[in-house]
């Protein structure tokens with residue numbers, strides 16, 4: 001059956017242009033990715049294509065920019081499985097989580113799923129506050145949230161109120177010291193968040209050592225959730241914040257926390273084994289190989305020698321000793337879940353490693369194709385790359401549009417998701433009012 005053309009979002013973009021262009025100076029404290037890079041024209045292109053992919057239009061005026069349709073059947077060790085559509089991904093800070101978030105956002109767009117969105121910012125409750133309906137970008141009447149993939153302080157009871165019962169819970173962890181260094185450099189050197197920023201100036205030789213020797217001075221005693229260096233992976237996954245400094249050396253609380261994470265989360269990914277993680281994710285969610293493709297996001301680069309040195313230098317055993325006391329919960333968490341992850345991989349049926357090898361090869365080709373598309377400014381072209389079927393996937397194509405989405409910055413993707421939601425809300429309201437009555441201004445969602 002021919003589908004209707006999606007309406008062009010020109011007026012919507014014009015309406016939001018100022019908001020979109022002005023957001024860079026107003027970043028929340030803990031924001032992670034780089035800021036808006038998209039022009040309103042690029043944004044319009046993306047939204048138009050997203051609407052087309054959602055409407056699956058093949059004929060019509062839009063066929064010239066329509067991405068080729070890929071098969072939706074999913075092969076999982078030779079079996080067809082149902083795709084899971086309800087996912088909460090706890091976007092753990094500085095643990096490759098923006099790359100994973102991009103995968104979830106792309107899936108949400110292509111399947112027209114509702115992403116839980118903060119009404120005014122990018123994150124859900126990064127500072128540890130409660131989630132209230134009024135802080136969320138509204139949903140059309142009768143809809144539920146399908147996917148959550150922003151930074152948040154995880155609280156199972158609170159989050160599960162907003163999601164269907166069949167929702168699966170996913171997290172990610174990274175080697176604690178690498179995660180710590182990544183955070184340190186970002187907040188001290190890039191975000192220039194005091195008091196860490198001053199530390200680099202005061203102790204240029206080895207600011208990490210200086211921090212760890214005097215770590216107590218840098219603890220946020222009022223609200224640990226405002227602290228991004230203090231066992232943040234555990235905080236993000238829900239370690240209780242009360243009396244945090246005492247709790248973090250309490251072995252029985254740590255063990256209880258590991259048990260809680262183990263029973264709440266269905267899958268904890270490991271950044272150091274990223275490809276394995278994505279293949280495991282694919283199998284667990286019943287998604288396709290194309291769904292889990294990615295281009296690494298949020299990778300640290302800096303011309304600033306002092307920052308690069310912090311990441312590259314060899315740290316003494318004394319420093320590592322100090323770190324193991326400072327990051328006791330994160331270390332216990334990581335050690336536990338790496339072991340669990342490796343056990344899980346061992347139990348994967350048949351040819352898991354073969355799938356990982358194939359996935360790596362495909363990924364490298366996608367990286368090359370997307371860099372070419374990006375560097376040649378071919379983003380709006382109809383260029384595409386074909387990948388034949390294997391034991392693990394049906395044939396699929398990667399288009400320039402896929403490359404745009406895979407390389408979108410987090411904030412830009414949030415803007416895209418909000419535009420798409422607003423279009424959906426407007427459509428639903430028009431339907432609700434029989435397309436006749438003008439909707440009173442007060443009923444419109446704030447954006």
Ligand SMILES: Nc1ncnc2c1ncn2[C@@H]1O[C@H](COP(=O)(O)OS(=O)(=O)O)[C@@H](OP(=O)(O)O)[C@H]1O
Pocket residue numbers: 031032033092093094095096097098099178182183271272274296297298299300301
């Ligand atoms: N695929 C993959 N595999 C391994 N590591 C990866 C991957 N993708 C991103 N990264 C690294 O993760 C760091 C950014 O993490 P996040 O995106 O979670 O950061 S943020 O909290 O959202 O700002 C950042 O680490 P640093 O470069 O050390 O800062 C990224 O390089």
